[in-house]
Amino acid sequence: MIRATLADRAEVAGFLRRHLPIAMFPLANLHRHGMAGGHPRAMSFWLRKDRGAITDIAAISDGGSLFPVCPTHPWADLRAAMQGSAVCAILGDAAQVTGLRAALGLEQAAGYATTEPHYDLPLTDLVMPDTDGFTLRPLVDAPRDLVIGWRRAYLSETMLGQENDMDATAIKDIDSYLAVDSHRVLFDGDTPVAMTGFNAVLPDAVQIGGVFTPPGLRSRGLARRAVALHLAQARAVGVSRAILFAASVAASTAYQAIGFRRIGAFAIVLHAEPQVVHG
Structure with missing residues (x-):
């Protein structure tokens, strides 16, 4: 996986929008705080591409919150890319969070972890x-x-x-x-x-x-x-x-x-102390 640059912003935003239900946090943070840093919710991104198109994104805020949007589960590549990064929280699709925690060696690190039913609602159906x-x-x-x-x-x-x-x-x-x-x-x-x-x-x-x-x-x-x-x-x-x-x-x-309809499960994992990823 490769680190995104400011030149990738539009492509990153487009990919996250295609996965909106599990990408609201990183996409909203990107929209409000950008990629230049300087705010705890400013975003950085690791990208995996296939034939020039993004297939997976791991998004991390300056404050250490990690949001996987990784349909192909590229956990080994992501662990290598994130070596030395400090992770304070992991939030996202429950299956992806489980796989990512295992790949990063963080299954036992959580101070708090929960999985909750995940819902979606087109507001025409409110x-x-x-x-x-x-x-x-x-x-x-x-x-x-x-x-x-x-x-x-x-x-x-x-x-x-x-x-x-x-x-x-x-x-x-x-x-x-x-x-x-x-x-x-x-x-x-x-x-x-x-x-x-x-x-x-x-x-x-x-x-x-x-x-x-x-x-x-x-x-x-x-x-x-x-x-x-x-x-x-x-x-x-x-x-x-x-x-x-x-x-x-x-x-x-x-x-x-x-009117909300369940679409899956969402996981929230919080670490009592930042956890450094080792490659």
Whole structure:
């Protein structure tokens, strides 16, 4: 495999778009942060080509998140290409992540690893639930301490909070959401009751992440209302497709109720410490 250059950007983006459901993170990062470096989500790419056309891409952010989009599973070539690279996380199609971890010798390195059902929805098929009495508002409209507490609870429940100080992580996350206007809060009348957001955004596609309903308010259809209203907002400005992976059976049920259809399994692997690839 070879390292991509800035001259390859259009070809890389085209390949990732053809594999959009498993490539939302690297493609959205490329769209927003580019390939020149200088931001934790700026991207680098290793390419495998056959007869001049890309067949596989391994994308890695400056922050060490690795995203395989490798239909032909070129793991030996990728291990050699990535020698000396530091990997903090691996996210992508579950089968590809399993093969890649084995090839890089990282099966035992994870501080957290999960596989979740993976869903897709053309927004023409969005099923709107009854939202009478509910409104979806920008994150800034909700009390800051409340949404920080919600985010901390989300990190704890999902075990995504690998840092020692989840309070600090929750504050950092909420501040980042406010900066890019990626998240919304569902209000029942004047009461905030749930949060939803997009963790990867393209002009025509979004990936849902960070959906949270406080435990005492669950099983009332609040998450599906929040997500549906957010997707309706996105559809109104030209977004035509939504992707997500679901953290629980209850979440899967909520998403299926508004039209999402399962397309596979998505893996998330987080390392407590960066892992250096050895050739």
